[in-house]
Amino acid sequence: MGADGAGSAPVVVDSLVKRYGGRAVVDGLTFSAAAGAVTAVLGPNGAGKTTTIACCEGLRRPDGGSVRVLGLDPAADGAALRPRVGVMLQDGGLPTGAGALEVLRHVAGLHSDPVPVDDLVAALGLASFARTRVRRLSGGQRQRLAVACALVGRPEVVFLDEPSAGLDPQARLAVWDVVTQVRDAGACVVLSTHLMEEAERLADHVVVVDGGRVVAQGSPQELTRTESTLSFSATPGLPVASLQAALPPGTSVAEPTAGRYLLTGVHAGPQVAATVASWCATHDVLPEGLGAGRRTLEDVFLDLTGRSLR
């Protein structure tokens, strides 16, 4: 679209800072989101995801840095941006006294060329509660209605804050399918999530956020392929240092739970597997379930953001 500016992504967040009561909730956060792609902002609770998205939506004004959406400033150019941007808030924000279908039709009517409401009703399974007041809907039903409201105006940029929180597996797949369709239609989708599966399955680009900063970003594959793992089970208490010495430098061996051995930092080829097997043979143990695995996004995430509860 013309206003995007040559070569710039639809959403560009540059050194964003947002403080509440002097505390920086977002602290120099930078990322961009491309058209025709799903960008997942992944982080633990309190990482600054919602605040970052609220700045993109024009609901919060940055205290530092800049946010550009379709080349415009969301805080200053809201009137020009709002028709082109679809928003789903984490807390819903749907009028509670109106019926579900009534709300969707209402939002559709605010736009000039909305998606046919019936199509969205079918795609997101809204028909069974179309006439129910919003305040009587279950959390998952509200969530699906909110996704429909975010998409009904044919937005170029879609912000979805925790789109599948509280959804049952069927509803989650339906939402993912629709999000994929929006992406394939060429829209720029930015969603926040703390669900690894959602990021891994849905996102083309993952921005891992913690403490208000980007701690890693890339495609799910890029984030997880740097290392693979090799694991096996055997009698507990084997001398892991000895095994580590037998393996290529950079490999580390640990026994995270008794009798379960995990090799990381290794390119898990046949050679390494053979080395493990022969080392086990010299120690007279049988390695059970010896197998290579890719690190999951969750592994990467926990390594990056720590394991302590917050």
Add this chain to the structure above:
Amino acid sequence: MSRSTTAPGRDTGAGVPASPGPRLDLRPRGGAAPWWRRVRRQGALEARTALRNGEQLLLTLVIPVVVLIATARTRVLDVGGALVGEGERPALALAGVLALAVVSTAFTGQAIATGFDRRNGVLRLLATTPLGRSGLLSGKCLAVLALVAVQVVVLAGVGLTLGWRPEAGSLLALLPLLLGVAAFTSLGLLLAGTVRAEATLAAANLVWFLLLAGGGLVLPPEALPGPLPAIAAALPSGALGTALREALVDGRLALVPLLVLAAWAAAAAWAAARWFRWD
């Protein structure tokens, strides 16, 4: 990087339904409906929601009708030594009840609805749609006007059955009605936009009751005891009640009460614009 290489989970179909849902035409073509249509739709949604809400109906229609019948058929208005002529009693009762109806809809009902919309994130979500904040507020004002129009029709109809006979001068009541809507809508927004929803609920109901009892709405300020006449005359409620009584009973514009009402409307609108918080 191309998509096909970056999302193996999706492309290998692991767990993703083999037959996805219906294909949607979601090609980006974002645009806004015309301003007036957006505001009209918002106003219609708000008005429909209010008319379906039992508590709101009680407040905006049932209680005013009951008060109208009570004041037109009994001698409640004969207080403070003021003897009301039988001929003007229905007009006097209708004027007071119209003032009460404006406070019910523009202030109490609207403040409670807006307060809970604010708490539930409705204001934030609608502010991200093409409606925007100004369209949202315009829609709310339109809804208040529509509901007050319904109240005027219903209460005037009941008034006719109670012996009220409109005259040309009765149309002068439109000016205080509009100023009253402006003042009390602004006061309602000021309340809803500055305190928590539960506090708004309590305060909006309490204020409604206090203004009914001693604010010069149904009972004229001069009929109230102690220092209340002076206080009520300076309140928007007393000014609205007096201006409506002058219009419906005597066919006159009451200049001082109208000025008091205009001052309240201006001050409350300024304060609401200054202090209203969207979340």
